[in-house]
Amino acid sequence: MTTKIESQHLSLERVYSLREIKKVLTDPLVFRFMSDELEVTEYIPNLDDIYYRVGKGLMIYERKGVCxxxxxxxxxxxxxxxxxxxxxxxxxxxxxxxxxxxxxxxxTHRRASMLCASAGMRKIHDENFGIFEVNL
Incomplete structure (x- = not known):
């Protein structure tokens, strides 16, 4: 199931269907980045996360308190x-x-860093990771 949210400024597609979410997340192009310890057949997406449709894929927001x-x-x-x-x-x-x-x-994930910078996220200096943030 998906829900389109529309107002003056918003045209979003939230995805709630476990089947649709799992279809994207278990695609070999995505799943190989998730974990070396996970098995596709045993994987269950976290339904507490917030999922939005982007093209054929998803943007996922994991709840971390007010972040x-x-x-x-x-x-x-x-x-x-x-x-x-x-x-x-x-x-x-x-x-x-x-x-x-x-x-x-x-x-080393240049595409992710470019996406974050293009969206206006602030880069946090770190020797090992690409860390970006934005205050809402």
Missing amino acids: AEMHAALLGDVGEGFITQIKEQWSDLKSMGFAKVYTIHDK
């Missing part, structure tokens, strides 16, 4: 307006009471 840790499960081209979609997601998260979004990824 949300952002993860991307992107499949192919994200399409036009990707940064606008991310900012709309953040606006939606803010309306839910979140104060900050952050992400932590491998320092």
Whole structure:
């Protein structure tokens, strides 16, 4: 199940269907980055997380108190307006009471770092990881 949220500024697609979420997260292009210890057949997505559709993939926000840790499960081209979609997601998260979004990824993951910088996230200096944050 998905729900489109539309208002003057928002056109989001929240995804609630365990089947749809699992389909994206267990795709070999995504799953290989999740963990060396997980098995596809045993994996169950966390339904406490917040999922938004982005192209054929998902943006996932893991609840961490008043913060949300952002993860991307992107499949192919994200399409036009990707940064606008991310900012709309953040606006939606803010309306839910979140104060900050952050992400932590491998320092060598250039695509993730470019996405974060393009969306206006602030880079936090770290020797080992790419860490970015934005106050909502």
